[in-house]
Amino acid sequence: MVSAKKWIFTSAALGLAVFGGFTQWGQAGSIPNCLANEVPTINKETGLKSCIQAMVTQGLDEFPEHVYFRDGSQDFGFENYYVLRDGKIWVKPNKQTSGVNGEWKLFDGTGVPFGDKAKSFGKDDRVVSFSSEGLFIMAVSSTGRMYCWQPTIDKHTVWQDVLGAPTASDLIMPKNSGWSFSLSVVYAPYKRLTPMHDIDSYYEDIDGNKVEFGLTATSYVVDPDGQRIRYWDTGLPPSWGKAFASPERGKFVIKGMSASGSTIFVADESGKMYTRMMDYEMNGSPPGLRYTYEHTHRTDKVQTLFEAIRSLPVPDWREHPAIVLEGDAAITGKITIRMTGEGNAGRELRVQGRDSTGKYGYYFKPIFADVWSFQETGEVFSDAASVKVKAAERTQGRPMDKDYSGKMSVFMSKDVKADLLGFYYYNTPSTLRITTKSGKTFDLILHTVDLWSQTAQQKYTPELIGSPIGEPKLLSGTIEIPQDVLESKEPEVKELLEHYFLGINKLVNFLTVAATDEKVQITGHRIQRESTAYMDYRIGRKIDISVSRKLDPSEAIELKDAYTFLASMSELEFDHDDALTKDDLPVLKQKLEMNKEALKKVKKIRRARFWHSLARGLIGSSSSVIFEVVNGIISIFDIVDKHQLSGGISLKGGDVLLDYQGVNYRLAFSGSQDYSRAKDILNARIDKLKGQIKSLQK
Numbered sequence: 001m002v003s004a005k006k007w008i009f010t011s012a013a014l015g016l017a018v019f020g021g022f023t024q025w026g027q028a029g030s031i032p033n034c035l036a037n038e039v040p041t042i043n044k045e046t047g048l049k050s051c052i053q054a055m056v057t058q059g060l061d062e063f064p065e066h067v068y069f070r071d072g073s074q075d076f077g078f079e080n081y082y083v084l085r086d087g088k089i090w091v092k093p094n095k096q097t098s099g100v101n102g103e104w105k106l107f108d109g110t111g112v113p114f115g116d117k118a119k120s121f122g123k124d125d126r127v128v129s130f131s132s133e134g135l136f137i138m139a140v141s142s143t144g145r146m147y148c149w150q151p152t153i154d155k156h157t158v159w160q161d162v163l164g165a166p167t168a169s170d171l172i173m174p175k176n177s178g179w180s181f182s183l184s185v186v187y188a189p190y191k192r193l194t195p196m197h198d199i200d201s202y203y204e205d206i207d208g209n210k211v212e213f214g215l216t217a218t219s220y221v222v223d224p225d226g227q228r229i230r231y232w233d234t235g236l237p238p239s240w241g242k243a244f245a246s247p248e249r250g251k252f253v254i255k256g257m258s259a260s261g262s263t264i265f266v267a268d269e270s271g272k273m274y275t276r277m278m279d280y281e282m283n284g285s286p287p288g289l290r291y292t293y294e295h296t297h298r299t300d301k302v303q304t305l306f307e308a309i310r311s312l313p314v315p316d317w318r319e320h321p322a323i324v325l326e327g328d329a330a331i332t333g334k335i336t337i338r339m340t341g342e343g344n345a346g347r348e349l350r351v352q353g354r355d356s357t358g359k360y361g362y363y364f365k366p367i368f369a370d371v372w373s374f375q376e377t378g379e380v381f382s383d384a385a386s387v388k389v390k391a392a393e394r395t396q397g398r399p400m401d402k403d404y405s406g407k408m409s410v411f412m413s414k415d416v417k418a419d420l421l422g423f424y425y426y427n428t429p430s431t432l433r434i435t436t437k438s439g440k441t442f443d444l445i446l447h448t449v450d451l452w453s454q455t456a457q458q459k460y461t462p463e464l465i466g467s468p469i470g471e472p473k474l475l476s477g478t479i480e481i482p483q484d485v486l487e488s489k490e491p492e493v494k495e496l497l498e499h500y501f502l503g504i505n506k507l508v509n510f511l512t513v514a515a516t517d518e519k520v521q522i523t524g525h526r527i528q529r530e531s532t533a534y535m536d537y538r539i540g541r542k543i544d545i546s547v548s549r550k551l552d553p554s555e556a557i558e559l560k561d562a563y564t565f566l567a568s569m570s571e572l573e574f575d576h577d578d579a580l581t582k583d584d585l586p587v588l589k590q591k592l593e594m595n596k597e598a599l600k601k602v603k604k605i606r607r608a609r610f611w612h613s614l615a616r617g618l619i620g621s622s623s624s625v626i627f628e629v630v631n632g633i634i635s636i637f638d639i640v641d642k643h644q645l646s647g648g649i650s651l652k653g654g655d656v657l658l659d660y661q662g663v664n665y666r667l668a669f670s671g672s673q674d675y676s677r678a679k680d681i682l683n684a685r686i687d688k689l690k691g692q693i694k695s696l697q698k
Contacts, residue, residue, distance in 0.1 A: 078197035087126025113159035131181035134198035164238035171238040182259035239456035247317035250400030265337035270394035284449035327356030406547030425473040436492035445480040469674035477511030563678035613668035620661025
């Protein structure tokens with residue numbers, strides 16, 4: 001049945017990808033002047049220019065003998081050392097691990113992306129930052145575009161500038177305060193022609209079950225405020241809409257970040273440190289993999305990608321002991337994590353520092369060890385680079401979790417009160433509190449994970465996801481009923497549980513959650529396949545919960561591609577306290593034309609977003625039809641081993657496609673309050689200017 005499997009999966013992939021060309025919309029713009037440590041970028045939709053921070057270390061005229069840290073300007077793996085000099089990547093063998101001698105030379109002969117699959121890299125472009133693991137290289141150019149050197153898919157590895165799946169295109173680095181690349185991969189010489197020694201093979205879920213990696217290549221980006229980490233996987237559409245909060249439910253402000261083997265290592269300004277394993281496959285999002293919230297250790301065997309049943313949720317951030325600093329000892333904010341072996345424990349943490357006797361090097365420990373050791377390297381750093389903030393005085397970010405209030409619709413009866421407590425779309429879990437008609441309350445646990453999509457969401461402005469001026473963050477949700485609630489004797493509680501929640505208790509990703517900072521809509525599907533059995537579908541009563549909150553003025557987001565921001569730019573205003581005279585006519589006419597042009601621009605952006613959302617909606621509609629046909633053939637005729645994929649590709653059918661289709665149709669046809677407000681501002685200003693001009697002309 002191998003040929004049949006290949007035909008089915010290829011057909012499904014082609015069906016999804018054929019619409020990929022419709023997802024590109026945008027305008028060109030000139031590159032702005034940026035500082036040496038910034039990357040110039042263009043918002044493809046608005047044409048507005050901006051600069052983003054790049055991790056480029058200036059100085060060090062000579063090439064190092066050894067590379068000990070991974071920081072955007074240098075990197076290392078089992079095979080090689082890498083450094084960035086004058087916009088080019090240089091490489092030499094890592095003799096410490098590989099035993100191979102060699103000199104520094106330009107990577108792949110040029111040190112920069114080139115070739116037929118990287119034509120966008122111009123002759124005047126330069127590499128401003130890069131990150132590597134397992135012979136992969138992800139590089140950011142001076143235009144903000146990302147390039148990939150992926151030595152696993154072609155006979156002759158080449159640079160690529162069209163990235164992502166099932167729809168691929170350019171990937172633009174978002175505004176950030178740091179980034180890192182990670183590769184988790186199983187040993188598979190039969191399909192990977194390039195030798196690779198950085199292999200971690202599997203991870204252990206929250207219950208200790210070992211799950212084999214496929215090939216998970218993930219880039220992690222820290223938001224400018226340090227409170228979120230956005231991530232992109234080579235198997236996802238090219239955008240940064242998927243993210244998770246920093247430690248302490250997002251209040252931890254990340255100042256340093258490094259990633260390896262799907263494990264993220266972060267530190268704040270005081271040197272407080274956390275790690276966490278997180279990637280797209282273990283997150284609980286892919287529709288073709290199996291997950292459960294029933295906690296048990298199922299086997300000691302390493303399970304393959306499709307046979308595995310993964311326990312959720314992904315374990316939270318793990319805090320690490322502080323480095324004891326005595327005498328002349330000090331640490332800096334430069335941190336690194338590196339792969340040392342298989343499983344979760346196969347990682348080493350490094351922190352640049354100086355020991356008590358004044359020797360320079362780094363502190364290190366195995367990830368699960370409690371004691372730090374010191375390795376001398378002789379790499380000197382200035383006292384200005386050392387950490388001086390005490391842990392008790394460290395800065396914390398604003399709280400991310402929010403409380404919402406609203407209602408749950410009850411079939412043929414009066415709605416009941418519902419509250420969503422401690423919720424943030426990049427955090428999980430939260431509490432769903434239901435109040436009966438007589439005032440009795442009970443709490444349910446709401447687990448959420450990213451909802452899969454086949455197209456990019458807010459490709460160039462991921463900050464708009466979750467913002468009321470942008471679009472909802474779409475999640476898959478699972479209800480878990482605590483034991484004390486299950487044992488409740490209250491008649492009204494028992495009735496609501498029986499009618500709405502008992503049938504979906506721990507039913508993985510049964511709910512769709514559409515969330516913004518202002519409103520959360522929770523809906524359930526009528527039919528859902530169980531996650532562990534073949535052809536086992538469950539029918540649940542329709543869940544419909546709507547909750548909202550009042551936005552605080554401090555939460556206002558001034559994004560340069562928000563309509564109101566464009567309409568409120570100071571250069572469009574004409575403030576004149578004195579009485580107007582005919583001498584003011586030229587300025588008034590100029591301002592009038594500027595406001596008319598601004599109104600045209602706002603409408604143009606709206607039209608572009610309309611077609612963009614409509615295209616994504618059409619892709620969802622078409623893809624869902626193709627998906628249901630292919631999935632139906634697999635399920636009915638059992639072409640794929642039912643123990644491998646539960647009888648089909650998806651555990652939710654085409655619902656994940658329809659969910660994205662629905663939100664994009666709403667975005668296309670309903671517009672937004674931000675757009676209406678911007679039009680009102682501009683039209684009112686235009687009318688006022690017209691009146692002033694007419695009055696002066698009389």
